Amino acid sequence: MMTEKIICAGFGGQGVMLMGQLLAYAANDNNLNTLWYPSYGPETRGGTANCSVTISEAKVNSPVISQADSVFIMNSPSLDKFESKVKPGGRILINSSLAEKKVERDDINAYYIPVNDIAYKLGNPRVANMIMIGAYIQLTQLFEKEEILKILRKSFGEEKAHLIPINDEAIEAGKKYIQENYK
Amino acid sequence: MDNKIYIIVGHYGSGKSEFSVNFAKKLNTLNKSVCLADLDIVNPYFRSRETRLSLINLGIDVISDTLDSVKGLDMPYISPAIRGQIAYNKKTIILDCGGDNVGTRVLKQFDDLIKQRDYEMYMIINVYRPETSTVEQIIDMKNKMEAESGLLITGYINNSNFLRQTTVDDVMNADSLIKEVSKITSVPIVYVSALESILNKLPNDISGEKFEINLSLRSDWL
Amino acid sequence: MAKVMMKGNEAMALAAIKGGCKAFFGYPITPQSELPEYLAKHMHKHGGVFLQAESEIAAINMVYGASGAGARVMTSSSSPGIALKQEGITYMAGAQLPAVIINVMRGGPGLGGIQPSQADYKQVTRGGGNGDYYVIAFAPEDLQETVNIIKEAFDVADQYRNPVMIAVDGLIGQMMEPVDLDIEVPKRELAEKTWATIGTYGKRPPVNINSLFLDPQGLENHSWNLAKKYNTIKEKEQRYEMVNMKDAELVIVAYGTMSRIVRSALEELNKEGIKVGLLRPITIWPFPEKAFKEIPESVKGILTCELSTGQMIDDVKIANNGKLPVGFFGRTGGMVPEPEEIIKAVKDMLGGLK
Amino acid sequence: MSKVVFEKTKGLTNKEFSYCPGCTHGIIHRLVAEVLEELDILDRTIGISPVGCSVTNYEFFNCDMQQAAHGRAPAVATGIKRVRPDNIVFSYQGDGDLASIGTAEIVHAAHRSENITVIFINNGIYGMTGGQMAPTTLVGQKTTTSPYGRDEKHCGKPIKISELLSAVPGATFIERVSVHNPAHVRKAKKAIKKAFEVQIAGKGFSLVEFISTCPVNWGMKPQDALNWAEENMIAYYPLGNFRTPEEDDK
Structure with a gap:
């Protein structure tokens, strides 16, 4: 039975919580069981923020993830904190624009993606998290880009509908970066 | 017909209510028509009203609050019946007050009516209570109680005790102290009250008439 | 919907x-x-x-x-x-x-x-x-x-x-x-x-x-x-759920989030052939004392798991009424344990019982 | 044919008041009850009893009542009024209840302009518990917990609730009255009526503060207590209207 355990970590304000929520929503739309759980309180305001998402064909039990299949690292402190949480053979996606170090372990698959630099080139630094999502769905083939966009359209509503194209571009850029750099 | 008013005052915890209940029973056996009015609104425990039912069975009128409560009720309502009884002028009335000068404050409601009648105001003294253990303290308490009530104390009651642990010496030591108070203030010691076991052993020349107390407010275990 | x-x-x-x-x-x-x-x-x-x-x-x-x-x-x-x-x-x-x-x-x-x-x-x-x-x-x-x-x-x-x-x-x-x-x-x-x-x-x-x-x-x-x-x-x-009770050697009593972590632990233990059941109170008052009558004969001990230093354990002991040894595992102060910690606590307790 | 000179208001039950002789609770109960009857709102009124000497006033008011925790009557009133806006809701509170333990509740009920009426009895003392100092006890006044007289350096000056609440923007109607003589009793009744009319019109928070007496705990005869209230209480707590709905203020 498929189970995917994900940890997203970074600064508050990087859209870390949203990354996890998008994956949880997408899982629910695919009739999978899922659980999203944030670190909450003052941590979410400017400090480090992280959340965990479990996606499974089976019922989700423990909300606590000790061994993650995938870990998103959006900044340098998060790498120190969460590298050990990747299960052997699991993957770690690192924002190499902000986390300059390389992973120390050799039993995990590391992907270094300069999401802030790419976002800057796209003209909107705030979509760095969506570039990460693009990279993730390219690597895992878990969800289609269109499924993610559908959720964004719903949550943005009319008011923010104009932001859909840039998010679309960002996901695409993330996918492309993986295609080109990790064949 | 003895239709005096007896007002029982004293320091908080000096034994006013025990004396009042016993005094009411005693007067009742002397074929007087007795009414006991519990004016204690200071503390809702150990009040003479707790013996209300047994007193009523003896034919003694008991007035507590307007709710006729028996047990510790935090409702300090003074019954208008008390004023009525004082004005009625037919019964021997015992007014059992709350402790200290605060307890005598309530008498101010009735002082004019009381003065129109023959009254005694007895101050119960237990010299083993810390705030009435010296001559000066007792006289100070007397003055304060008179000031608050607008009435004069007419007699002392030596009720000095350590409950069941009281000895004859304890009562005698208190006697000499209260005699001193009596001399200075020219107010007589009218009773010495104690449990029967002690009372029998007291010498005959002790000041005040011997008055036997049967504990009725405290449970056996107290 | x-x-x-x-x-x-x-x-x-x-x-x-x-x-x-x-x-x-x-x-x-x-x-x-x-x-x-x-x-x-x-x-x-x-x-x-x-x-x-x-x-x-x-x-x-x-x-x-x-x-x-x-x-x-x-x-x-x-x-x-x-x-x-x-x-x-x-x-x-x-x-x-x-x-x-x-x-x-x-x-x-x-x-x-x-x-x-x-x-x-x-x-x-x-x-x-x-x-x-x-x-x-x-x-x-x-x-x-x-x-x-x-x-x-x-x-x-x-x-x-x-x-x-x-x-x-x-x-x-x-x-x-x-x-x-x-x-x-x-x-x-x-x-x-x-x-x-x-x-x-x-x-x-x-x-x-x-x-x-x-x-x-x-x-x-x-x-x-x-x-x-x-x-x-x-x-x-009284409301409760009994999980994996058949042939269980040990019963864990846990509720709320703790019971979910225990469920994950039980899956791992099951893979290792260690049979542990879960008694999950759904009402904590009234405490499901009735559930304790359903604990099978195979059970040798009860492990109470809580996100506290041990509060429900008193009710567990009352319901157990001295029948079985009662152990405790807890994390508190906002610390949430990983399933591995429960697995270790189970093994420790079973080791002590043998 | 005989003429009815005094008819007991339907706003009160037949139960006799339990209050001490000379206590002003009785007269204030009667005034409130008469107003409820005269405004024809008695059958849709819900009252709230406080903790204090009037804790059992649910025995006397002839309408639905709720007994509240000490100081919380304005919160209880809020809960009732918010789910039953068509009912008339009043709380009846003493100075320990309203001016001490329940200050947060009364200030915020006024602040929200909760559409309720508050009857506030200020006699400067805690009656129920046996004559302790209230926040409203006058400077120099002796109580069991200010045995040497209230010392403002030690525990402050007495709190003026009507003035305080009239500084709260949400307060719609605030008036301080007294019942120490028949003329003032009539005035007091008018204020109560106005307060309930404000509520009926949905204009918001109304409160009537009564300068009241406690002859027993003050150690005075009832008439002396009334005189003392007039000379000392009213000197510190001036009577009058502090707030009235703007459109009525002409």
Whole structure:
């Protein structure tokens, strides 16, 4: 039975919580069981923020993830904190624009993606998290880009509908970066 | 017909209510028509009203609050019946007050009516209570109680005790102290009250008439 | 309606609306603030009242007033806020007023911390305020169960004319899970609220909502009547789940988030051939003592797992009544254990029993 | 044919008041009850009893009542009024209840302009618990917890609730009255009536503060207590209207 355990970590304000929520929503739309759980309180305001998402064909039990299949690292402190949480053979996606170090372990698959630099080139630094999502769905083939966009359209509503194209571009850029750099 | 008013005052915890209940029973056996009015609104425990039912069975009128409560009720309502009884002028009335000068404050409601009648105001003294253990303290308490009530104390009651642990010496030591108070203030010691076991052993020349107390407010275990 | 992804606090708020809640009075406190926030946004659309009170004390007394006036009413808070509400809760129990109270528990004592905890167990299950009384307390483990129980809780409160508390830890308040809000829950037969103060309108004599008894005998009678009601609740409302009991060597007793972590641990233990069962209280008051009679002969010991230094363990010991050795595993202060820690505790205890 | 000179208001039950002789609770109860009857709102009124000497006033008011925790009556009133806006809701509170333990509740009920009426009895003392100092006890006044007289350096000056609440923007109607003589009793009744009319019109928070007496705990005869209230209480707590709905203020 498929189970995917994900940890997203970074600064508050990087859209870390949203990354996890998008994956949880997408899982629910695919009739999978899922659980999203944030670190909450003052941590979410400017400090480090992280959340965990479990996606499974089976019922989700423990909300606590000790061994993650995938870990998103959006900044340098998060790498120190969460590298050990990747299960052997699991993957770690690192924002190499902000986390300059390389992973120390050799039993995990590391992907270094300069999401802030790419976002800057796209003209909107705030979509760095969506570039990460693009990279993730390219690597895992878990969800289609269109499924993610559908959720964004719903949550943005009319008011923010104009932001859909840039998010679309960002996901695409993330996918492309993986295609080109990790064949 | 003895239709005096007896007002029982004293320091908080000096034994006013025990004396009042016993005094009411005693007067009742002397074929007087007795009414006991519990004016204690200071503390809702150990009040003479707790013996209300047994007193009523003896034919003694008991007035507590307007709710006729028996047990510790935090409702300090003074019954208008008390004023009525004082004005009625037919019964021997015992007014059992709350402790200290605060307890005598309530008498101010009735002082004019009381003065129109023959009254005694007895101050119960237990010299083993810390705030009435010296001559000066007792006289100070007397003055304060008179000031608050607008009435004069007419007699002392030596009720000095350590409950069941009281000895004859304890009562005698208190006697000499209260005699001193009596001399200075020219107010007589009218009773010495104690449990029967002690009372029998007291010498005959002790000041005040011997008055036997049967504990009725405290449970056996107290 | 299909399943929707909702945050625990929001799902609880919506469940209350679906359960017929017509009034909410509360005061912000982490980690439950999304609950009043959601109701502030939506309550009026359902003809209900939302009001942010000046304090938890005021909030629970508003609940008292609204409940006394016959409304289905709720409040929510977290541990230190629940401590403040205890005054109103005991008055409600005394005056026999129904209400639903949500407690999204955080670490203590004192200001403690905002991370998940079950250290309110005693505050929740021992009445909490002054006097001889209890609140009916549910401790669900996931959002679907939480939502279903909240919808049912209003009926339970009305049936027994007693406050009902939903005790979840901060994790359940903060997490998101798919949840179906339209699952039918059992309906209770409810009497008309003839006791409610809604004005006489010339149709009946005045009624009075009150917990004061001037006469000690009256208060004793009232207390015994309440005790009788609580005995009925103990008899009829114990709720629990038994998992993996067949041939189990050890039984873990755990509720709420802790029971989910235990479930993950049990899967791993099962792979290793170690048979461990889970006794999961769904009501923590009344405590499911009946479940202990169903523990099979194969069981050699009981391990109590809590997000506290050990509170429910007292009830476990009472229910066990000296039959089996009772061990304990706990994390507290907002620390949530990983399943591996439970696995180790199980192995340690089994090792000691052999 | 005989003429009815005094008819007991339907706003009160037949139960005799339990208050001490000379206590002003009785007269204030009667005034409130008469107003409820005269405004024809008695059958839709819900009252709230406080903790204090009038804790059992649910025995006397002939309408639906709720007994509240000490100081919380305005919160209880809020809960009732919010779910039953068509009912008339009043709380009846003493100075320990309203001016001490319940200050947060009364200030915020006024602040929200909760559409309720508050009857506030200020006699400067805690009667129920046996004559302790209240926040409203006058400077120099002796009580069991200010045995040497209230010392403002030690525990402040007495709190003026009507003035304080009239500084709260939400307060719609605030008036301080007294019942120490028949003329003032009539005035007091007018204020009560106005307060309930404000509520009926949905204009928001109304409060009437009564300068009241406690002869027993003050250690005075009832008439002396009334005189003392007039000379000392009213000197510190001036009578009059502090707030009235703008459109009526002409």
